[in-house]
Each structure stands twice: as C-alpha cells, then as structure tokens.
Amino acid sequence: GDAPESTDFANYFCTYAYLYHQKDMLEDHKRTGAYYNACMQNREQFAGKVVLDVGTGSGILAIFAARAGARKVYAVEATDMAKSAKRLVAAQGLEGSIEVIQGVIESVELPEKVDIIISEWMGYFLLRESMLDSVLVARDRFLKPGGALYPSHARMVLAPIRSNQCRQRQGDFQNSMEGWAEFLGEMKRYYNVDLDCLSDDYRKEQLDYFSHTAAWTDIHPSQVVGTAAVFKTYDLHTLTLEELKAPLNASFNIRVLEDGPVDAYCGWFDTQFKGSAENPTTNEVVLSTAPDPTGATHWGQQSFFLHPPVDCAEGDVLAVEIDVVRRKDNQRLMDVKIQHRVEGKGKARTSCFHIE
C-alpha cells in the first residue's frame, strides 16, 4: 500500500506550506546569504545556463539564479507555496526566465535537461528530513553530464563540548521522576490503584526523552573542548541513493584540549559550493553551521548529552565510533549511536540518541 508515503507527504510538507516557516529560513542570513553569494560570485557559471531549483519554497534561490544570469530556471515546489513563489517571481519581473512548477521532483516532467541544480535540502545534523534523496533523484533525472550541483559537497562534524544544559537535563529528568512518585501516591490514596508496575516503563520513557534525544543547541565556540572531527564527507556529484540510504558508520579520534568533563558530543555540518569537476565555481562559497559567537543558524547544532559526562584531561584521546541510521517508522528521522572511550583509560561506553 502507499499509506506510509502518503502519511509522510502530509506530515513532511505541512509546515513548508506556511509563509511563517519560509520566512524563518529566509531570515537566516548566514543560510540565505551563502546561496546568494554562491550565485552572485559565480555569474560566469550561471550566464546563459538552464537551472533547476529543487524545492523552491518562496522561489528565492530561483530568483538568485536568474539574477546571476541563468537563461531559464525551473523552480519545483511540492506545496502550495508554489503559488506564492509564482507571485514573487512575477513581482521581480522574472516570469520570463523562471518557470514555477508545483509538484514533487520525483514525478514532475521538465522539457529539457539542466546545467545546474540548486537546492537547499539540509536538515538538522545534515541528514534529518532526508530531502537529499530528492536532490539525487533530480540529479539522475535532469542534470546534464558535467553539470553542477549547488552545493556540491557536504561534511558532517562532531566535537566534544562542555555545557550546563547537561546537568539541567539531568535535573529535569529527576524532577519528572519525583512527579511520578507523587502521582503514584495520589492514585493510591484517591482510587486505591497501584501504578508502581508502570514505573520502569515511565522511567524509560522519560530517559528516552531527556537522555536519548538530541537537542537543538546554540553552542559558543569556547564550549568546544576538543578537536572537531570531520567524520563524513559527501560529494553530491558521485553519491548514490543507495549509499545515502545505507547506515552511516565512522570511526575517528578526538583530542581533548582542556581538563574537565565532556558533557556532550556536538554535531554540525557545512556545505561547499565548488561546482562540478567540469564546471567549477570561480569563488568557492561555504555555508557552515559550526558554533559561532554571533549565534547559530536556524539549524543550530545537535548536541548529544552524556549522562554522566566523561571526565577528561587535556591531551586525552577519545576514540569514537558513530552510527547513523534512518528510523524504520519514519525514514526522515534518524537514530544515532555513539560508542566512545578515553584511550588507555576507562572502558567503552555506548550512548544512543534519536534526532526528532
């Protein structure tokens, strides 16, 4: 049956149909500015070219591409936001060069192949939402040989951090368990029903929420207490759907740079606009979501809090193995397993997380 896909469609596209949400993304100027620069600082790449914008939303990237000199831009959007994009394109006087098409990229038809595919597909921890799948489908269906993807590359990074939120979360969990104990008392007193047989399950449920769910965080660079490991690099021109859907596994070392507890592993990503081998960009632009003293992008960083924290000393080496797999019940969400130990010291620990 097609039920799971339909469910996914309804849920996934829901928020993107709101201008409120498109505004949230547009006013993330590190994000929107990076795409703007990638187009405007590489006009010779766009001049006279045919471009496809996968998931055009408000139409913004299609407009950048047209302004950078594209002859024709196909702007594909699944939701009703396509109607707003059409209006926005017309208001800039670009209806001659931009064609907005409402539909899912997996099934729309285009009258020609394209030189460039531009798309803003990144989710939390890069891969949440799995929209890169759709970009690869678009690439295989519509990109000319030698054509370029914007962005062309992506990297995933993990670093150890220090953060009060770790203790706070632990406290919230404990409060929640105290609340449960009170609740048990009430249920017993008022109705003579003993719910204690559910305490372990409740504990698990709450632990799941407080300890095993990755958190959106805006980390200050000073909180990073070790080397940042680039544990995965994607070249979007050669990446296959199969590789992308397969579980991700990586092993690497992190060097601790300060004495004290490591409260969490913090994950972020960046994407590079290098063009393709045949059509490289003149000016390489990078969109980074790394910890930044001026504040995070709307993606923030995903922090994986450790309960308890790992005690470390300057010079310690953390041997880390990370596994990222798609959730069976929802392919757009992910489970992350981090196995780690301080080399030559403690024994290995395994910490598991969901990215919601």
Place this chain on the structure above:
Amino acid sequence: GDAPESTDFANYFCTYAYLYHQKDMLEDHKRTGAYYNACMQNREQFAGKVVLDVGTGSGILAIFAARAGARKVYAVEATDMAKSAKRLVAAQGLEGSIEVIQGVIESVELPEKVDIIISEWMGYFLLRESMLDSVLVARDRFLKPGGALYPSHARMVLAPIRSNQCRQRQGDFQNSMEGWAEFLGEMKRYYNVDLDCLSDDYRKEQLDYFSHTAAWTDIHPSQVVGTAAVFKTYDLHTLTLEELKAPLNASFNIRVLEDGPVDAYCGWFDTQFKGSAENPTTNEVVLSTAPDPTGATHWGQQSFFLHPPVDCAEGDVLAVEIDVVRRKDNQRLMDVKIQHRVEGKGKARTSCFHIE
C-alpha cells in the same frame, strides 16, 4: 485508497501511546474522580454485569468497573498502551475479570454483548478528536438492548467572557506584522528582492493564527459576564452517527450581566452519568469543565476571541448562531462559525475559528 485513514491513525494515536500523556489525563482528578464516582456510587448497576471500556488507555476505567462489581470487563485499546493496561490490571489482581484487547473498537470481536459501555472520549470543546464516533460504533455493535452508556449525556455551553488575553493576542499579531515589515526591509537591502507581494498572504496567515484559532484557557468564573447558554445536548443512547457527523447549528440568546466589552465567547462542556432509561444510575454524577475557581480540567475552556471586542451594557441581549463543522482535511478537527449581534443595537458580525 486508505491513505487518509492510515495518516489519521498514525497521527491521532501517537500521543496516547505515551505514559506521559496517560498520566496527564489520570492526574486530572476532576476527570478521573468523576468516572470513579460514577462507578463506585452506582455499584448496584455494575454488580454482575458485563462492561466494555472503549479506549481503555492505562486500563483505569476498566479497573473502576471491575471494583464496582462487574463480572467481566472488556478493555479495548488501539495503541501499545494496551500492554501497560494488561500489566496494571494484573498488578491489581484483576486479570480474572478484565480482558485487555489491543485493537480498534471498529474491528475487534467480543465473545458477548455488554450491559454497560464506559468510555472517556471527550476532546476540546467536547467534539474535537471525534472519538465519540467510535463509542457510537461500539454501542451499535456491542450494547445489549436497554444497556447503559457511561457517560450517557453531554452538553455544550457558550458564554461571553472578559479577558486580557484578547488585547494580548492583538498585540502579538501587531508585533508579528512589524516583524514582517522589518524582514521585508532586510530582504530588499541584502538581496534586492521585494517580498511585499506576499504581505497580504502573510497577514492572512497570521490573522488566522492569532484571531481565528480557538485558545485553550483557564477562565475564572468572575470573567463570565453573561448567561451561559446550553446550545447542544446529546443523549448518547439515541444519537446516531449520521447526526453526529452532520454540521451542528444552533441559535440562542445570551443576556449580558455587566457593562463593558465582551472579549470572547468561551465554550465548555459537561457530561452526565444517568445510565439508560431501563438501567438508570442511582446517583447521577456530572463531569463539568466549566470555569472553576480551583482551576480547569486538562480540557480547559476553548475561548473564541473577538477582534475587536463587542461593547455591551448590562441587560443587552446577544443573539448568537453557532455552526460547528468537521474539517475536510482532518475529520478530527473542527471549524466553528459564530454569528452574533447585540439585539436592537449594532449589526451582525461573523467570527470564524479553527479548533486545532
């Protein structure tokens, strides 16, 4: 296709699978206590009877029914919470009389008909979630002639209120529109893109959110500034699925009891445990969600804020017509239209709301 039903299934049942959510309902003691009293104060009704609990959740109502003397209780629950219910039932030593069955009531089979159906099916503004549909299906499938529904009756109420939240919401809306204006300026300055053509749509979207969405409120009785109108009464023994699914329309008058603005219409409900004509309860219990100085139930009251408020004087009569219809895109949600005017004064106004 069965896609919409599957979507609905996944979304609707999702939260009920968490103990956290079941706890939220259980510790609403006005709610749980009313069901407890309905059982314990009517033991002669339960003694030796066969009971069906539609949507047993944690199993609590099945336990009450068994303790009140039921010979056999079938406790049906769609989600995995059925497993917890089974455990809870066993922990009270009631596995002999309570049979927990995981499944949707529309398709489970029971080995016999039942004397009593108990269920806690009420949603915001009584009807949100549309779970009463399932109770009527259960009634038609499993209730013996003359059998009783717990609760047996439900009533919907609307009253005019005074509330600061009305002005606050208006302020939030204005802030949001100022934010949009700033955003337009930035988009123009940074990228030379003029988004003003989307301003009307953004305004509509925000108005929809701030002015046309019903709000969960905990109203103090002193805020009620007019008579409370019971505009709909349901007798669950005779109500048909057809009637229940049809649009609800009611006209009634409200007398204003204080000078000043009416900021909102406030809606709540109550349910009565009267049993059936053949098997009436000895002690009638009522579960009310009306404004209460000791605080609201977890349902609160749904307030429909008026922008601008209606200026009223003591003695004014508000002629009100209300329409409640299920949303086409999600049968569990509702649209509410309130047409109202001060008799002999201003002209009629129409205010439209979603219940989300």
